[in-house]
Amino acid sequence: MAVITAALVKELRQKTDAPMMECKKALVAAEGDFAKAEEILRVKLGNKANKASARVAAEGVVAVYISEDRKLGAMFEVNSETDFVAKNPEFLAMANAGARLVAEKNPADVAALSALTVDGKTLEEIRKGLVGKIGENMSFRRFVRMEAQGRLDSYVHAGSKIGAMVDIVGGDDELAHDVAMHVAASRPKALDESGVDQASIESERRVAIEKARESGKPENLIERIAEGSVKKFLKEVTLLNQPFVKNDKVTVGQLLKSKGAKCVAFNLFVVGEGIEKRSDDFAAEVAAQVAASKKA
Structure with a gap:
C-alpha cells in the first residue's frame, strides 16, 4: 500500500x-x-x-510588444511580490523593454533574455538594480514570440494581469482586436480540438463515466453520455468553438468565417497562473478536522 x-x-x-x-x-x-x-x-x-x-498567486504584469508592420510580436511576464510594485513606472519600463527584446532578438530562454542589453545594461542588471532600490524581489517568468502569417493584434486586461495575442489572416483591424479581447476574456486552451491535450480529454471522459455510474445511469447509455461530456468540454476550451463574447449567438469560428478570415494562432498569459501563494496553516487545519471528528 x-x-x-x-x-x-x-x-x-x-x-x-x-x-x-x-x-x-x-x-x-x-x-x-x-x-x-x-x-x-x-x-x-x-x-x-x-x-x-x-x-493567481503572484503579482506582476504581462508586457506586450507588436512591431509597426504587425508581423512580429511578443508577450513577457514579469513577477513582483506586490501589486504596488507592479504599477511602478520603472518596473513597467523594464517589462516593456524585455518584451521588445524578445521580439527583436529572439532569445532562446529567460536566461538568454536576461543577458541582453538595454541602454548599456543587461536586463538582469536592471532587475537587480530595481530590487535593490525598491527592496522587493522581482523575477522574469516566461515569454512567447510570434511571427504572423497575417496580422498580430493584442489585448491587455485587468491592469496588465492578462495578456492575449492573436495572428489573424484576412478580416480587418476591428475583427483582430475583438478576437484578442475574446481570448483574454474566455481563456481558451487551444485553437481547435486538435490542439487539446489527449490526456485532458481522457480525464474528462473518465470523470463523466464515473459521474454517470454514480448517478445510476443505465450502463448502455454511459458511453454516449461520456462522449457528450467530452464534446461539451472541447467546445468550452477551444477558441473556434467558444461563443463570441460580444455576440453569443455565434461562435468565434463562425464570426471569422463570416468575415473571410481565420485565426492561425494565439497566446494567452495570466499573471501568476500556476504559481501557488497560499499560506494556510495546514497543521491547524489538521487539528481542527481531528477535533471535529472526535465530537461527531
Whole structure:
C-alpha cells in the first residue's frame, strides 16, 4: 500500500481546494496516484475541486510588444511580490523593454533574455538594480514570440494581469482586436480540438463515466453520455468553438468565417497562473478536522 504523506495531502488540498480529509481519502483510494486522486475528487465534489485553478498567486504584469508592420510580436511576464510594485513606472519600463527584446532578438530562454542589453545594461542588471532600490524581489517568468502569417493584434486586461495575442489572416483591424479581447476574456486552451491535450480529454471522459455510474445511469447509455461530456468540454476550451463574447449567438469560428478570415494562432498569459501563494496553516487545519471528528 502506498504511503500517503501529509505533504502529498497538502499538495492535493492546495490544487483542488477540497477538504483535507477528502483529499486523504482520495489519495488512499488512488493508492497514492496524484492525478487519479484529483479525478476522484472531481467526480465526488464536481466544480468545487477546481476552484484553486482560478487563483493567481503572484503579482506582476504581462508586457506586450507588436512591431509597426504587425508581423512580429511578443508577450513577457514579469513577477513582483506586490501589486504596488507592479504599477511602478520603472518596473513597467523594464517589462516593456524585455518584451521588445524578445521580439527583436529572439532569445532562446529567460536566461538568454536576461543577458541582453538595454541602454548599456543587461536586463538582469536592471532587475537587480530595481530590487535593490525598491527592496522587493522581482523575477522574469516566461515569454512567447510570434511571427504572423497575417496580422498580430493584442489585448491587455485587468491592469496588465492578462495578456492575449492573436495572428489573424484576412478580416480587418476591428475583427483582430475583438478576437484578442475574446481570448483574454474566455481563456481558451487551444485553437481547435486538435490542439487539446489527449490526456485532458481522457480525464474528462473518465470523470463523466464515473459521474454517470454514480448517478445510476443505465450502463448502455454511459458511453454516449461520456462522449457528450467530452464534446461539451472541447467546445468550452477551444477558441473556434467558444461563443463570441460580444455576440453569443455565434461562435468565434463562425464570426471569422463570416468575415473571410481565420485565426492561425494565439497566446494567452495570466499573471501568476500556476504559481501557488497560499499560506494556510495546514497543521491547524489538521487539528481542527481531528477535533471535529472526535465530537461527531
